[in-house]
Amino acid sequence: MREIVFDTETTGLSPLNGDRLVEIGCVELVNRVETGRTFHAYFNPGRPMPTEAEAVHGLSTIFLSDKPAFHELCEDLIEFIGDSPLIAHNASFDFGFLNHELGQCGRPLICMTRMVCTLVLARQRHPGAKHSLDALCTRFGVDRSLRVKHGALIDAQLLAQVYVELMGGRQIGLSLAAEATSIAPAATSTAAPIVLKVRPPRPHAPSAEEIERHAAFLCDITDPIWTRLDPAQLTDSRNAA
Numbered sequence: 131m132r133e134i135v136f137d138t139e140t141t142g143l144s145p146l147n148g149d150r151l152v153e154i155g156c157v158e159l160v161n162r163v164e165t166g167r168t169f170h171a172y173f174n175p176g177r178p179m180p181t182e183a184e185a186v187h188g189l190s191t192i193f194l195s196d197k198p199a200f201h202e203l204c205e206d207l208i209e210f211i212g213d214s215p216l217i218a219h220n221a222s223f224d225f226g227f228l229n230h231e232l233g234q235c236g237r238p239l240i241c242m243t244r245m246v247c248t249l250v251l252a253r254q255r256h257p258g259a260k261h262s263l264d265a266l267c268t269r270f271g272v273d274r275s276l277r278v279k280h281g282a283l284i285d286a287q288l289l290a291q292v293y294v295e296l297m298g299g300r301q302i303g304l305s306l307a308a309e310a311t312s313i314a315p316a317a318t319s320t321a322a323p324i325v326l327k328v329r330p331p332r333p334h335a336p337s338a339e340e341i342e343r344h345a346a347f348l349c350d351i352t353d354p355i356w357t358r359l360d361p362a363q364l365t366d367s368r369n370a371a
Contacts, residue, residue, distance in 0.1 A: 131160070131161055131162075132158065132159070132160050132212070132214045133158075133159045133160075133162070133214055133215050133216075133217055133246075134156050134157070134158060134159070134210075134211050134212075134214045134215070134216050134217065135156070135157045135159060135217045135218070135286050135289050135290040135293055136154060136155060136156040136157070136211075136216060136217070136218055136224065136282075136286050137154070137155050137218060137219070137224065137282045137283075137285040137286040137289060138151055138153065138154050138155075138218075138223075138224045138227055138228065138282055139151075139152050139153035139154075139186075139187040139189060139280060139281070139282050140152060140183065140227055141175050141177060141179055141180060141183050142180060142182075142183055143223075144226075145226060145227050145230035145231075148177065149227075150173070150175035150176065150177060150200075150227075150231070151173055151175070151200060151227045151228065151230075151231050152172060152173050152174075152175050152179070152187075152189055152194055153170075153171070153172050153173065153187070153189060153281070153282040153283075154169070154170070154171055154173075154207065154228070154282050155168065155169070155170045155281070155282030155283030155284070155285065155286040155287075156168060156169040156170070156207075156210060156211060156286060157283075157286045157287055157289075157290045158210075159290060159293075159294075162293075162294050162297060163294075164287075164290055167210075168283060168286075168287075169206070169207060169210040169211075170282065170283040171197075171198070171203050171206075171207070172189070172193075172194060172197040173194070173197055173198065173199060173200045173203070174194050174195060174196070174197045174198065174199050175194065176199065178191050179191045179194065186279065186280050187279055187280045187281065188279045188280075188281075200231045200234070200235065201234070201235045204231075204232070204235045204237060208232075208237065211240075213244075214244075215244050215245075215246050216240065216244050216245060216246065217246040217247075217248060217289070217290075217293050218245070218246075218247065218248070218289070219247070219248045219249050219263055219285075219289055219292075220247065220249045221245045221246065221247035221248070221249070221250075222245070222247065225240065225242065225245055228240065246293075248266075248289060248292060248293050248296060249261055251293075251296045251297075252266055252296060255296060256269070263285060263288060263289060263292065264277075266292045266295075266296075267288055267291075267292060270291070270292055270295040272288055272291045272292060272295075274288055
């Protein structure tokens with residue numbers, strides 16, 4: 131199963147107020163394992179970057195001034211995501227901006243049924259806990275030391291690891307076992323019979339030398355506890371054991 135984990139950075143909180151998408155990062159998963167394929171792009175929003183937004187992601191008006199507009203890379207992005215489910219943290223926010231940009235380009239919007247929200251998953255599995263990406267990375271032991279500021283690609287890479295943990299972790303061994311079971315009849319029908327070599331039992335009785343050394347060791351013990359027991363009690367305890 132192919133899935134795409136993605137994250138966005140924007141000029142603000144709402145495309146309805148004129149805010150635009152300025153960065154997107156996508157990570158490909160196949161059977162919930164990262165394949166190494168990613169899509170990452172910066173976009174010129176065609177408007178100044180507000181100070182508050184720049185403080186979050188560090189993307190300035192000057193930095194974005196020579197970047198392509200969204201419509202210039204739109205087809206590459208659509209080809210990468212294909213028809214796979216799209217996973218994001220607080221996904222309605224990212225879907226809102228992505229669909230707004232697609233609509234501006236005259237492209238079909240992404241159906242919301244493809245949306246998987248890790249924030250919703252986290253709230254269901256850990257009610258009452260903190261559900262930010264940083265908090266979830268801490269919960270699942272995901273290294274976020276490279277995350278100085280918000281960045282679409284690094285956040286998508288971190289979220290991919292968090293998503294796998296939210297879904298129960300990598301159960302690769304189970305799938306391999308299932309595959310092995312499915313091919314076992316064909317393999318055993320042609321393979322040569324296995325001949326097991328049985329080793330003789332290893333003797334475990336103490337040698338005469340070991341018995342002598344043990345007796346000498348017991349003699350060196352001062353006031354051993356077994357000398358304080360009544361012989362009848364000692365016999366009863368051994369029988370109980």
